[in-house]
Amino acid sequence: MTDPLKPPPKKDPQKVQAVPLLPPSMRSRAAMGLTAAAAEARFMLQHCARCGAVQYPPRDACRECLSVDLDWRDTDPRGVLIAETTVRTSPNLYFRGQAPWRTGTVRLEAGVSVVVHVHGDCVKGQAVRLINRLDRAGQGVLMALPEEATPDMADDPELRELTADPKHRRVLIADARADHTPALVQALRAAGATTIFLGEAEAWRPWPGRAALAALEGVHILPLDVTDTASVTELAGEIGGKVDILINNARFLRPGGVLSRTDTAWAREEMEVNALGLMRLAQAFGPGMRARGADGVNSAVAWVNILSAHALVPDPAYGAFDASQAAALSLSQSLRAEMRPGGVRVMNVFTGPTEDAWHQDVPPPKVTPGALARALVAGLREGCEEVWCGDVARDLAERWRKGPKVLEREMGGDT
Structure with missing residues (x-):
């Protein structure tokens, strides 16, 4: 029988850090399937x-x-x-x-x-x-x-x-205020995560649930604004060497496409948070995580982005937001290639419409916080790179594989 995994001892800073090594990676094109x-x-x-x-x-x-x-x-x-x-x-x-x-x-x-x-x-x-x-x-x-x-x-x-199991690992969740953050914290703690850092922007502004999260053992709320390079860099300097799994759940969302908006103000904010926020986090935390791919039981293992499934093909009613998601998807694919030498996988969790205020007029099925948390943790335990959460996301993925141009027309209302 397998011996239970024991919590790792504290890292000795006087010892030489283990260099991440990789198994043979050459494959034929056929084997890439x-x-x-x-x-x-x-x-x-x-x-x-x-x-x-x-x-x-x-x-x-x-x-x-x-x-x-x-x-x-x-x-x-x-x-x-x-x-x-x-x-x-x-x-x-x-x-x-x-x-x-x-x-x-x-x-x-x-x-x-x-x-x-x-x-x-x-x-x-x-x-x-x-x-x-x-x-x-x-x-x-x-x-x-x-x-x-x-x-x-x-x-x-x-x-x-072969996995990114959260057991005995330390996790950073970028946005403590997100509706699904309490469910994520609960699921990660149940999966055995030892420490969960929560990023909080605009700490002066109160929000429901903060006290309950702060009271949990092993949960720490720290200043983090993904639109502020100094804020991201400062937090990376403080905890960057401790983050084994980073969950980028920061998101700015407003309805509207290209013609339905009168300016680019909201679109600029969506790009700042959803795409450039990812880049700021990657530049600050990525190098440290990549270097810690061989730290044993609690080595750095995964970077997770929570994205809309419409990053594949836009819903015109949320066209500008979906453009920022497409940009984030492209950045995450580049990040995946850059993190691979350290053995750190980049996992994208694609969701359909979520249960939040900005999807009030969208009919069900919608993704609940609990469903998102379960899918994310399951993806880590299975070592995935792509996770499709919810019926809408899975349906979009299947239709996209069969015919991207057909799906584009369907989303545009041609059927």
């Missing part, structure tokens, strides 16, 4: 559209009929662990530092044998289920888990390397 699926924690393999044969490893032509028409599809993850071994040394610096490391072969019910990482609670000859996760290099890898959950299963060292 596995990575794309892992970004959403989906177990997918190639299926031949002509003969139906399941493919592994990823390839350009079917192993049975040589057809090049191979589709990535969700696949039955059940199988049997038919062989396993423990790697105790390796020429690769990452795996040498992580040794011992279990690996093995699983025969899937889908008909193929796959090479996988193996959870410590798996037993040779017994049934297992596979998951597809991103490793520290941001590439999709497969891991075998016990068919049934075991005690402290998430604390397995190999599995923890």
